[in-house]
Amino acid sequence: MEQSTVKQSAAPILDVRDISVSFGGVKPVRGVSFSIEKNTFTSIIGPNGAGKTSLFNLISGANKIDSGEIYFKGDPIHSIHAYQVAQRGLVRTFQGAKVIRRLTVVENLMMAVQGNPGDNLWGFLNPSARKRFEISTREEAMLRLEQVGLSKFANDFAGILSGGQRKLLDLSRALMTSPSMVLLDEPFAGVNPTLVEKLLEVIADLRKNNEITFLLIEHDLETVMNISERVIVMAEGKIIADGLPNSIYDNELVIDAYLGSRRKGA
Amino acid sequence: MEAFIQPGFWVFVLTMAGIYGIFALGLQIQYGVAGVMNFGHVGMMAISGYTIAVLVIKYEWSFWWAALAGVSAAALGGALLGLATLRLSGDYFAIASIAFAEITRYLILNADGVTGGTQGTLAIPNPKGFGGYTDQVDVILYWIMDRLYPIFGDETSRDMAMLSVVWPFLFLFIWISSRLQKTSWATVLRATREDDDVPASLGKNVFRFRLQALVIGSAFGGIAGVFWAVQFMLLAPEDFLRIVTFYGWMILILAGATKVKGLAIAAIFFGFLYGATRFLDFWPISELSSPERAYLRIFLIGLVLVLLMVKRPQGLFGKREEMVLE
Numbered sequence: 001m002e003q004s005t006v007k008q009s010a011a012p013i014l015d016v017r018d019i020s021v022s023f024g025g026v027k028p029v030r031g032v033s034f035s036i037e038k039n040t041f042t043s044i045i046g047p048n049g050a051g052k053t054s055l056f057n058l059i060s061g062a063n064k065i066d067s068g069e070i071y072f073k074g075d076p077i078h079s080i081h082a083y084q085v086a087q088r089g090l091v092r093t094f095q096g097a098k099v100i101r102r103l104t105v106v107e108n109l110m111m112a113v114q115g116n117p118g119d120n121l122w123g124f125l126n127p128s129a130r131k132r133f134e135i136s137t138r139e140e141a142m143l144r145l146e147q148v149g150l151s152k153f154a155n156d157f158a159g160i161l162s163g164g165q166r167k168l169l170d171l172s173r174a175l176m177t178s179p180s181m182v183l184l185d186e187p188f189a190g191v192n193p194t195l196v197e198k199l200l201e202v203i204a205d206l207r208k209n210n211e212i213t214f215l216l217i218e219h220d221l222e223t224v225m226n227i228s229e230r231v232i233v234m235a236e237g238k239i240i241a242d243g244l245p246n247s248i249y250d251n252e253l254v255i256d257a258y259l260g261s262r263r264k265g266a
Numbered sequence: 267m268e269a270f271i272q273p274g275f276w277v278f279v280l281t282m283a284g285i286y287g288i289f290a291l292g293l294q295i296q297y298g299v300a301g302v303m304n305f306g307h308v309g310m311m312a313i314s315g316y317t318i319a320v321l322v323i324k325y326e327w328s329f330w331w332a333a334l335a336g337v338s339a340a341a342l343g344g345a346l347l348g349l350a351t352l353r354l355s356g357d358y359f360a361i362a363s364i365a366f367a368e369i370t371r372y373l374i375l376n377a378d379g380v381t382g383g384t385q386g387t388l389a390i391p392n393p394k395g396f397g398g399y400t401d402q403v404d405v406i407l408y409w410i411m412d413r414l415y416p417i418f419g420d421e422t423s424r425d426m427a428m429l430s431v432v433w434p435f436l437f438l439f440i441w442i443s444s445r446l447q448k449t450s451w452a453t454v455l456r457a458t459r460e461d462d463d464v465p466a467s468l469g470k471n472v473f474r475f476r477l478q479a480l481v482i483g484s485a486f487g488g489i490a491g492v493f494w495a496v497q498f499m500l501l502a503p504e505d506f507l508r509i510v511t512f513y514g515w516m517i518l519i520l521a522g523a524t525k526v527k528g529l530a531i532a533a534i535f536f537g538f539l540y541g542a543t544r545f546l547d548f549w550p551i552s553e554l555s556s557p558e559r560a561y562l563r564i565f566l567i568g569l570v571l572v573l574l575m576v577k578r579p580q581g582l583f584g585k586r587e588e589m590v591l592e
Contacts, residue, residue: 062463086469098464100457102588111453112468118450119470121478130449157588177468 011074013038013181013213014059014090019068019078020237021058028054030237031068036181036215041207043216043224045248046234047258052217053095055234056183059215060092061085073180087114089180093187095217097166099173101159105150108158108169109141110134112176144172147202164191171199175206181213188220200227221259225249233258276541277425283537284432285493287529289510290517291439292486298523299452300479301459303360306347307514309367310340310484312506314491316374319387319501322399324380326392329402333492340488341481343370348480352473364508375503386502400499407431407496428497435493436530439486444526446482455479513540516571522584532582539567 012035021029028051036042044052057063059070061082070078077085100108116137117123118130145151148168153161158169167187174182188196200223206212218224224231224245231248233241235257241248248254289311296302314336321332343366351362374381382389388397410427418426446452455475457465462472495501513536521532543563551559580586 060467062466081471082463082466083469083471086467091469092467094463094467098461100460100464102460103453103456107453111450111457111465111470114469116450119454121451123451124446124449134450173468 011038012036013073014215015069015071016059017069017071019055019058019065019070021054021063021066028237029058029065032234032237032239033068034232034239034242036213038180039207039211039213040229041203041214041216041227042230042232043218043228044232044234045218045221045224045258046240049236050234051237052234053185054237056092056185056217059085060090060183086177089178090183091174091177091179091181092183093167093170093174093185095185095189097163097170097187099158099161099166099169101157103158104155105145105158105161105169106138106141106154109144109173109176110137112173113137113140114177141176144176148172148198164195167191168195168199171202175212179212181215184214184216184218186217186219188218188223196223203227273421274423274425277423277429279537279541280534281425281429281432281497283533284429284436285490285497286513286517286536287436287533288432288439288493289487289490290514290521290529290533291436291443291526292483292490293514293518294483294521294523294526294529295443295446295486296479296483297518298526299447299459300455300476301356302352302476302480302483303356304363304480304483305360305508305511305515306363306365306367306370307483307487308506308508308510309347309363309370310343310487311491311494311510312367312370312374312501312503313343314340314488315495315501315505316381316387318492318495319397319399320380320390323387323390323392323397329399332399336492336495337485337488340491341485344481344484344487345477347484348477352476352480367506367508367511371503371506374506381503384503387500398499400496403496425497428493432493435489436533439489440526440529443486447526451475451478516567519571520574520582522581524585524588525581525583528581528583535582539570543567 014036016032016034018031018033019029020027020031032055044055046052054063058065061077061080061084065078068078069076072085072088072090075088077088077090103111117126117133123130142151142154145154148171150161150165150168150172153165158166161169167190171184171187187199191199203214207214216224216228228245231243231245232239233248233251233254240253240257241251289307292310293304293307296304317336317339318329318332321327321335322329327335347363347366351359354362375383377383378389379391381387382397387399390397407424407427410430411422411424414426414430415422454465454470458472458475465472494505498505517529517532517536520535521528543566547559551562554562580588
């Protein structure tokens with residue numbers, strides 16, 4: 001594995017140590033290690049089947065690792081449930097942009113908020129606290145919808161949204177959890193250029209104002225190169241390169257595995 | 267045909283419709299909100315009813331404490347069922363839940379030293395030599411009958427008193443349940459109907475939410491069991507056959523699973539469908555023997571349900587657009 005010059009601070013927000021997983025005979029992730037610094041933007045690229053989404057499934061707790069360790073904000077998260085990982089502030093979006101079709105768009109967002117007294121059965125006995133929380137949550141949700149241009153669909157079932165709109169909803173929903181780190185799984189794939197612009201704007205705003213760390217899986221190299229401070233390249237379940245965007249572009253291994261001969265000649 | 271025009275019969279039908287309505291309310295929370303397909307709901311009613319009978323007859327508890335214990339036992343039954351099997355995906359859970367209800371029934375059937383076995387609660391060994399458990403409730407029912415007598419005269423019956431108790435409770439429970447379904451707790455559950463990964467990725471413990479829905483639904487099954495026990499004054503294992511669960515499902519499907527407010531109407535509809543088909547003794551149906559007609563009745567109920575599913579798959583009160591979303 002070729003490492004180039006990306007500075008690692010003493011206390012990374014995410015620390016992945018030599019993790020592997022296999023499903024039957026397939027080993028989608030094989031001994032992957034990397035760490036992510038707080039408030040940075042890192043992208044993972046690689047050919048289809050490289051293990052990128054599997055890696056996200058492991059980090060987010062959706063699947064359990066066979067070996068290795070994962071630390072988030074210094075605490076081990078490899079043996080806890082997916083919902084506990086999310087509760088600690090590490091959330092993800094989904095490759096296919098999963099929305100809850102039979103909930104309204106605004107309900108999709110509102111259910112994401114943490115610490116809702118209405119989520120608890122005891123909250124049923126305290127309607128005023130529930131109401132207050134709901135009002136502020138709805139306001140926040142409407143603001144987020146405004147941001148991505150979905151506010152006119154707020155009270156429609158999310159099932160009526162197009163693929164691109166679902167991606168916007170998926171991202172907004174992840175942000176509703178007030179996360180410290182977001183894993184974005186191909187948020188731009190199949191989204192038209194204006195919506196991509198919008199998504200990038202939202203992300204840029206967040207990076208300016210908040211302290212959210214992003215880890216992105218993406219195939220569109222132009223976007224990756226523009227947005228990322230660091231790029232990790234995966235192939236066949238392993239990391240084959242890790243460094244600054246420019247260094248990745250000229251890396252022979254990466255050209256062979258991912259960028260193809262077209263780049264070689266260029 | 268004579269019974270057809272007798273009010274007493276319809277009072278009974280309506281009372282039972284109310285009890286089934288409460289029973290179906292449990293299924294509505296479990297399936298309509300949480301998407302949990304419980305085919306063993308009758309087990310909760312059996313647990314509750316028998317807990318009451320045994321505690322009152324054998325251990326001489328007060329009926330009220332026994333009723334509380336019965337509902338709690340049903341809720342506990344739901345918790346046990348859930349802890350053991352709720353991690354199974356939809357269809358497998360449904361199968362496991364049938365097994366749960368059957369195990370419950372067979373336990374009741376075979377623990378005759380406690381439950382009276384095949385002979386029902388009349389055979390529960392007891393100090394007084396009489397196997398009744400409704401004395402304390404009957405005081406109230408007779409008080410109500412005294413109040414109803416000036417209005418209905420000789421038509422006044424215990425069933426009528428039950429009717430006037432069951433239906434206010436059904437409406438109260440529908441109201442509580444519809445309030446509950448407006449909370450974010452219910453929103454998360456509705457999300458789990460479609461997908462486990464999304465709610466989990468947003469920090470929601472899907473298993474906990476589902477288990478709570480199962481327990482609350484089971485408690486409603488238990489409450490239905492209390493009313494059932496009071497209505498019939500004795501219980502036998504064959505009261506709690508699988509078909510009872512499916513009567514509850516019929517009401518739920520009629521109402522539209524996601525719409526709690528339709529349950530009362532659907533319960534009445536079901537009651538009349540079930541009650542009225544008893545009177546199919548006109549020609550050509552009268553050519554059939556009585557057992558044959560009994561089967562025809564079930565067949566016709568099924569047919570009405572099938573037609574309803576074809577014409578209104580969302581139920582009488584459901585939203586069609588909610589069903590067709592991809």
